[in-house]
Amino acid sequence: xxxxxxxxxxxxxxxxxxxxxxxxxxxxxxxxxxxxxxxxxxxxxxxxxxxxxxxxxxxxxxxxxxxxxxxxxxxxxxxxxxxxxxxxxxxxxxxxxxxxxxxxxxxxxxxxxxxxxxxxxxxxxxxxxxxxxxxxxxxxxxxxxxxxxxxxxxxxxxxxxxxxxxxxxxxxxxxxxxxxxxxxxxxxxxxxxxxxxxxxxxxxxxxxxxxxxxxxxxxxxxxxxxxxxxxxxxxxxxxxxxxxxxxxxxxxxxxxxxxxxxxxxxxxxxxxxxxxxxxxxxxxxxxxxxxxxxxxxxxxxxxxxxxxxxxxxxxxxxxxxxxxxxxxxxxxxxxxxxxxxxxxxxxxxxxxxxxxxxxxxxxxxxxxxxxxxxxxxxxxxxxxxxxxxxxxxxxxxxxxxxxxxxxxxxxxxxxxxxxxxxxxxxxxxxxxxxxxxxxxxxxxxxxxxxxxxxxxxxxxxxxxxxxxxxxxxxxxxxxxxxxxxxxxxxxxxxxxxxxxxxxxxxxxxxxxxxxxxxxxxxxxxxxxxxxxxxxxxxxxxxxxxxxxxxxxxxxxxxxxxxxxxxxxxxx
Numbered sequence: 417x418x419x420x421x422x423x424x425x426x427x428x429x430x431x432x433x434x435x436x437x438x439x440x441x442x443x444x445x446x447x448x449x450x451x452x453x454x455x456x457x458x459x460x461x462x463x464x465x466x467x468x469x470x471x472x473x474x475x476x477x478x479x480x481x482x483x484x485x486x487x488x489x490x491x492x493x494x495x496x497x498x499x500x501x502x503x504x505x506x507x508x509x510x511x512x513x514x515x516x517x518x519x520x521x522x523x524x525x526x527x528x529x530x531x532x533x534x535x536x537x538x539x540x541x542x543x544x545x546x547x548x549x550x551x552x553x554x555x556x557x558x559x560x561x562x563x564x565x566x567x568x569x570x571x572x573x574x575x576x577x578x579x580x581x582x583x584x585x586x587x588x589x590x591x592x593x594x595x596x597x598x599x600x601x602x603x604x605x606x607x608x609x610x611x612x613x614x615x616x617x618x619x620x621x622x623x624x625x626x627x628x629x630x631x632x633x634x635x636x637x638x639x640x641x642x643x644x645x646x647x648x649x650x651x652x653x654x655x656x657x658x659x660x661x662x663x664x665x666x667x668x669x670x671x672x673x674x675x676x677x678x679x680x681x682x683x684x685x686x687x688x689x690x691x692x693x694x695x696x697x698x699x700x701x702x703x704x705x706x707x708x709x710x711x712x713x714x715x716x717x718x719x720x721x722x723x724x725x726x727x728x729x730x731x732x733x734x735x736x737x738x739x740x741x742x743x744x745x746x747x748x749x750x751x752x753x754x755x756x757x758x759x760x761x762x763x764x765x766x767x768x769x770x771x772x773x774x775x776x777x778x779x780x781x782x783x784x785x786x787x788x789x790x791x792x793x794x795x796x797x798x799x800x801x802x803x804x805x806x807x808x809x810x811x812x813x814x815x816x817x818x819x820x821x822x823x824x825x826x827x828x829x830x831x832x833x834x835x836x837x838x839x840x841x842x843x844x845x846x847x848x849x850x851x852x853x854x855x856x857x858x859x860x861x862x863x864x865x866x867x868x869x870x871x872x873x874x875x876x877x878x879x880x881x882x883x884x885x886x887x888x889x890x891x892x893x894x895x896x897x898x899x900x901x902x903x904x905x906x907x908x909x910x911x912x913x914x915x916x917x918x919x920x921x922x923x924x925x926x927x928x929x930x931x932x933x934x935x936x937x938x939x940x941x942x943x944x945x946x947x948x949x950x951x952x953x954x955x956x957x958x959x960x961x962x963x964x965x966x967x968x969x970x971x972x973x974x975x976x977x978x979x980x981x982x983x984x985x986x987x
Contacts, residue, residue, distance in 0.1 A: 429451070432447055432448060432451035433451060435447075436451050436452065436453055437453065466510070466513055466587070466588040466589075469587075470500075470503060470585070470587055471503075474499060474500075474503075475585055475587070478496060478580075478585050479585060481496070482580065482583050482584075482585070483583075485580055485581065485583070493577075493580075496580065497573050497576050497577055497580070498573075500576045500586050501572055501573050501576055504568075504572060504576075504586075504591065505572065509554065509565060509568050510587075510588035510589075510591050510592055511547075511548060511551050511554070512543075512544045512545075512547040512548035512592070513544065513548050514544060514545045514548035514549055514667060515544045515545060515548075516671050518541050518542050518544060518545055519542075519545070519641065519668065519671055519672065521541050522541050522542045522608060522609065522612060522637070522638070522641045523641045525539065525541065525609055525612060525613070527612075527613040527614075527616040527617050530609050530610060530612070530613035531613050531614075531617065531784065534783070534784055534785060535784065535785040535787050536607075536610045536613065536614075536784050536785065536786050536787055536797060537787050538607070538787045538788065539607065539609035539610075540607065540609070541608065541609050542607070542608030542609060542634070542637050542638065542641075543605060543607065543608065543634070545608070545633075545637060545664070545667075545668075546605050546608065546632050546633040546634050546637055546664065547605060547632070549633065549660055549663050549664045549667060550605075550632040550633055550657065550660040550661075550664065551660075552656045552657070552660065553603060553605060553632050554595070554602075556602075556603040556708060556709060556710045556711075557602070557603065557708070557709055558602075558603070558707065558708055558709070559706050559707055559708065559709060559758060563602075564592075564595035564596060564598075564602050567595055567598055568595060571598075575591060575594045575595060575598065576591070578594050578598070579591065579594050603708045603710070604788075605631065605632040605633070605634045606631060606632075606634035606635055606701050606752060607634055607638075608633075608634045608635075608637040608638040608641070609638065610634075610638065610786070610797075611634055611635040611636075611637070611638025611639060611642075611699065612638035612639070612641055612642045613638075614638075614697075614699060614750055614797070615638060615639050615642040615644055615646055615697065615699070616642050616643050616644060618696075618697050618748040618750065618799070619642070619644045619646050619696045619697045619748075620644065620696055621643075621644050621645060621646075622644070622645055622646065622647075623644060623646045623647070623695075623696030623697065624646060624647045624649060624692060624694065624695045624696050624697075625639045625646045625647065625648050625649070625695070625696065625697045625698075625699055626649045626650070626691060626692055626695040626697070626698050626699075626739070626742060627648065627649070627650035627651070627698075627699055627700050628650070628651050628686035628689075628691075628698070628700045628702075628735050628738075628739060629650075629651065629652070629686060629700045629701060629702050629703060629735075630650035630651060630652035630657065630658075630661055630681070631652070631657065631701065632657065632660070633660065633661055633664045635648070635650070635699055635700070635701075636648050636650065636661060636664060636665070636679065637664065637668065639699075640665075640668055640672070640675045640678060640679070641672075645678070646678070646696070646697075647678045647679070647680070648678060648679050648680070649679075649680045649681075649682070649692045649695070650680075650681055650682065651682045651684055651685065651686045651689045652681060652682070652683060653683065653684060653685040653686075653713065653715030653716065654710055654711050654713060654715065654716065655683065655713065656711065657710070658681060658683045661681055662681060665679045665681075680692075684715075685715050685717070685720075685731075686731070686734075686735040686738075687730065687731055687734040687735055687738075691738050691739065691741070691742035692742055693742060694742075694743075694744040694747075695739075695742045695743050695744065695747060696743075696744060696747050696748070697747060697748045697749075697750060698739040698740075698742065698743055698747070698748070698749050698750065699750045700739075700750075700751060700752070701751075701752035701753070702717075702731075702732060702735070702751075702753065703716070703717055703718060704753075704754065704756050704763075704765060705717070705718055705721075705724055705727045705756075705758075705763070706718045706758060707756045707758060717731045724763055728768055728772075732768075732769070732772065733772055736749075736751075736769075736772055736773060736776060737776060740773075740776050740777070740778065740802060743802045744802075745802060745803065746801060746802065746803075747801075747802045748799060748800065748801055748802070749773065749778065749798075749799070749800040749801075749802065750797055750798070750799050751769060751773075751797065751798045752786060752795060752796070752797050753765050753766050753769050753795070753796065753798065754766065754786075754794055754795040754796070755767075755794060766794075766796060766798075769798060770798065773798070773800055777803070778800040778801075778802060778803070779800075779803075780800075781798050781799055781800045782798075782799040782800075783796050783797075783798060783799075784796065784797040784799065785797075847859075847860050848860070849865070849866070851866070851867055851868045851869075851872050852866050852867060852872070852876050853867050853868075853869075853871070853872025853873055853874075853875045853876040854868075854872045854875065856868065889905055890903045890904065890905050891903065891904060891905070893909075893910045893911070893913070895911070895912055895913035895915075895916055896911050896912065897912060897913075897916045898913065898915070898916055900913050900915070902914065922939070924945065925939050925940040925941070925945055926938075926939060926940075927939075927940050927947075927948070929948070929949050929950040929954055930948040930949055930954075930958065931949055931950070931954035931955070931957060931958050932958065932961065933957075933969060934949075934950060934954055936950060938950035957972065
């Protein structure tokens with residue numbers, strides 16, 4: 417049945433016949449192909465292949481030699497390296513090829529399979545799409561290293577040798593991995609699977625997701641493929657990234673109809689752009705100052721702000737302040753941040769971000785670990801829910817770093833002395849009471865509040881019901897046959913007392929012996945209640961009579977055995 421169209425079919429075939437004329441392209445995967453409208457074909461290819469494929473002979477020959485790579489002669493190893501180098505010099509850089517089949521996989525990805533036990537698992541689905549369209553990601557690099565594009569041009573043979581030493585054929589995928597992990601020189605794109613899971617978890621259906629630092633499209637793709645069908649609004653100052661995000665939206669819209677109307681891109685720095693109003697979720701991952709170099713345009717925060725303190729106050733603080741104001745009450749602020757080091761100096765961006773956000777009025781937060789596939793990275797996603805009082809800010813700073821202050825009196829206070837941005841002297845804190853459901857202390861925000869959640873109230877009602885109507889250990893029943901009463905603790909509803917039940921079972925087993933010369937009544941004690949004779953001797957004699965061997969009782973030595981006497985021999 418379909419509650420939206422108010423259609424109900426008596427069978428699956430009848431139902432799909434009714435709804436197929438209403439099905440859009442992005443819903444065809446839910447309908448069997450035999451029920452698709454006439455002239456409609458699937459846009460999802462079964463498999464997308466790399467643009468440059470190595471020859472089968474070279475791959476097979478290399479695989480045969482990889483096990484003994486260390487024992488090969490230098491000349492033989494050099495021949496393999498040169499063969500692969502000539503191929504890739506001719507084919508060019510091994511860019512990703514966007515895979516349309518990943519859209520289907522991403523749309524069916526459940527948030528519970530990505531966010532597990534407080535960790536956002538490393539699900540890489542969708543990365544090929546983003547990196548295949550935003551190809552300039554390979555021109556970005558860490559602050560003290562070369563970009564993957566520069567490495568491909570200058571150290572191609574070293575990269576191929578690195579792959580072969582690791583026991584891998586230097587195909588497109590393995591070569592990209594080697595380029596990225598060579599001294600960790602590459603930059604990372606926020607995983608679309610993580611963005612989809614976060615939007616599914618924190619955004620209401622049809623809501624607005626705002627991203628002050630759009631990047632290479634991971635959050636755009638995840639938002640568009642989310643179950644919430646949210647609108648994505650983002651700022652991206654880098655012109656090349658801004659154009660790539662437009663191409664990514666256009667590419668997705670060729671497979672999923674209607675997504676182009678759910679994207680709005682702003683080609684301005686976040687600290688200068690006008691943020692949307694009433695955003696449901698602010699989801700972003702800021703540039704870590706000068707840790708990674710994305711471009712040399714003046715709009716880049718690393719170019720604009722020469723010191724970390726200046727970047728923290730003029731870029732990050734300004735962006736967060738505008739982002740919190742853009743959030744509607746009960747909206748969520750989701751920040752992917754990490755601590756980093758530059759020139760042997762540690763920068764605690766995680767701790768600085770927490771201080772800034774809490775000083776802006778948001779208090780308690782949830783921390784999700786952002787899994788980086790076992791590389792030892794410490795990235796996290798910090799999650800805050802916005803309260804109404806968070807829209808009032810103080811304006812005091814010390815040494816370029818914002819300190820927590822009371823939003824009413826303006827005095828600097830420790831974080832533990834503030835509640836929703838207001839100190840103890842400027843507000844009357846709600847009394848602390850004990851929850852009647854789980855016995856946990858909580859702040860009583862309104863008079864008469866007895867439970868700190870609906871689950872605790874439900875637990876309390878169940879406990880009260882059990883106390884008022886305790887389960888009886890012994891229950892009394894009346895027999896419908898003899899009208900006697902008896903008590904039992906066994907589960908179930910009984911209508912016959914144990915005595916009548918045993919009598920009924922015994923009556924079923926009371927039989928008359930089928931031996932022609934017996935006819936006495938006996939109790940059948942066989943396992944399946946299948947015996948017809950009172951003893952085995954009578955059964956044997958009856959068989960002799962029926963077979964014609966015995967004509968009368970004179971055939972037996974004991975013509976009349978009493979009550980199934982012992983077996984008697986033939987005469």
